[in-house]
Amino acid sequence: QDAGLSWLLLVSVPVLAVTNYWIVSRMLPIFRSMQQLIDAVNRVMRDQLSGVRVVRAFAREPFERERFAHANRTLSQTALTAGTWQALMAPATTLTINVSSVAVIWFGGLRIDSGHMQVGSLIAFLAYFTQILMAVLMATTTLMVLPRAAVCAERISEVLSTRPAVISSEHPVRRPRGVDGRVQLDQVSFRYPGADQPVLQDISLFAAPGTTTALVGGTGSGKSTLVSLICRLYDVTGGAVLLDGVDVRDYEIEQLWSAIGLVPQRGYLFSGTVADNLTYGAAPGQKVTEEQMWQALRMAGAEGFVRTHHDGLQMPVAQGGVNFSGGQRQRLAIARAMIRRPAVYLFDDAFSALDVHTDAKIRESLRQFTAEATVIIVAQRLSTIIGADHVIVVDDGRVVGAGTHESLLASCPAYIEFADSQSLSAGVGGRP
Ligand SMILES: Nc1ncnc2c1ncn2[C@@H]1O[C@H](COP(=O)(O)OP(=O)(O)OP(=O)(O)O)[C@@H](O)[C@H]1O
Ligand SMILES: [Mg+2]
Structure with missing residues (x-):
């Protein structure tokens, strides 16, 4: 009915998408290194548990404690960085939505003033506009879990695609009378x-x-x-x-x-x-x-x-x-x-x-x-x-x-x- 304000949509949706994409692409490597750090913590812990007697016999407890603390600290710092980026996503999205809403009312008000538009149309437009951005927001929330899931999926497929080094041959030989042992x-x-x-x-x-x-x-x-x-x-x-x-x-x-x-x-x-x-x-x-x-x-x-x-x-x-x-x-x-x-x-x-x-x-x-x-x-x-x-x-x-x-x-x-x-x-x- 009134296409005059649609350009706002063309601006705000890409802005929302680009911001989110930028943040997600920042998070991906962080999550990847986070998984490795989780590995590191587990490795250190396993080492220490199975070697606990050696650790004690050589009086290396402070050293081992520091080693674990170091692994732990790196992990928590990385997790914090990831968290910060993740937290940034919500305000960025809300900000874009609200600024766009204000812009709709502002430009809509101008158009009503000049007699190009009815108040009812503006209200309807605003409702639809918010609905569209909400849908984008939903997609973004899904997107927030995506980086982590992607990294996890990568690692799972890595394990699943590992081929055993020793495999049975295509046509294995079976000796019915057993093996002599030469x-x-x-x-x-x-x-x-x-x-x-x-x-x-x-x-x-x-x-x-x-x-x-x-x-x-x-x-x-x-x-x-x-x-x-x-x-x-x-x-x-x-x-x-x-x-x-x-x-x-x-x-x-x-x-x-x-x-x-x-x-x-x-x-x-x-x-x-x-x-x-x-x-x-x-x-x-x-x-x-x-x-x-x-x-x-x-x-x-x-x-x-x-x-x-x-x-x-x-x-x-x-x-x-x-x-x-x-x-x-x-x-x-x-x-x-x-x-x-x-x-x-x-x-x-x-x-x-x-x-x-x-x-x-x-x-x-x-x-x-x-x-x-x-x-x-x-x-x-x-x-x-x-x-x-x-x-x-x-x-x-x-x-x-x-x-x-x-x-x-x-x-x-x-x-x-x-x-x-x-x-x-x-x-x-x-x-x-
Ligand atoms: N899993 C492995 N990966 C890489 N290198 C290895 C591995 N196992 C052994 N080696 C290397 O192969 C060489 C031979 O090791 P091996 O265990 O066969 O020696 P060995 O003759 O049995 O010695 P020992 O008498 O001490 O048992 C060593 O130099 C070792 O560093
Ligand atoms: Mg040997």
Whole structure:
């Protein structure tokens, strides 16, 4: 009816939209960093909770308190900034609406004065005008939650779109008669994701069923990495790991993992009972009887302390197994790996926390139990290594020697050095 005032709408709606857009675009990065700061606070807290004993032992409480306070302070400051911007939105919107209303009345009054417009039309126009701006306001309120939601959505999709590094192949191989356990590494090289130096280079070795292979090498030489490649916790970056002549990447992952018993360097026990932890090692679908559990415990030299506990197999295990000694934990981890009677045993420094006597006893019973299986042991003790059929010396990610203890003593300088250092310390202890 009267289009003369419509231009006000054309001015005020864009002004409202542009202000809001400006504020929202300011808030987006703030929210993004806020999520990261929330991460940081959680990380610091987790660190401190799991390392609380270390913190106390080193009297670092003030330092840790300050570290947490710092993370917390940064978060609250960022939250405040975000809040300020958010708070700015409401007054900006109200201001625009009210100024526009005043302008409508002002210009409308002028038009009425000059006889171009009726008072009724002005009132009607004002009502519609406010309604339109209210709708914009509603949209803005929705917009206020948008930045935060957008950042959260980004992070969720980040997690959802993460692909596992180790995936089953398209056409997995399943061996109906099970796995014999011939382990072969063919010119394997490996680099951790994100690292620029390869950890392992050009490693070739062969381990047959019924034999024991010892891996020897200084700390950080890549032994644990080698072990985790065999059970496919990582995929090789060059060459191939073969089990029974088939690339481990072609196996059905379930079958591969149930053919291998791993005792990791840092065995983790789950909260629950000893029996729970032992059944954890069972192959899918395997029923474990109490008799089998006791047998595995006996083999691993863990029967004694479980028997003497009044709960027996129901002996409680705290999270991470903190209510056990390091050696007891290792022995339970060994028992857990033995319960499924795998074709390949991987012991990553699994005897390190045991005294020499217990170590010898366990290895003796293991030798009978694992007579048919392929055993690969990462070892630091000469006594373990002498008993092995085959010794591989790893240095700085390369194989520098392979053979038996005797042949290596005759040929491999790195091994001679290693053996010397051990017999030296033994000699010092044994001399009258
Ligand atoms: N998850 C990882 N990400 C990146 N680098 C790693 C990772 N794990 C190990 N490394 C690096 O790989 C190298 C070899 O580590 P590895 O654990 O295999 O040594 P190791 O021979 O088992 O030593 P140790 O005798 O002390 O157990 C080290 O230099 C280490 O820094
Ligand atoms: Mg290691």
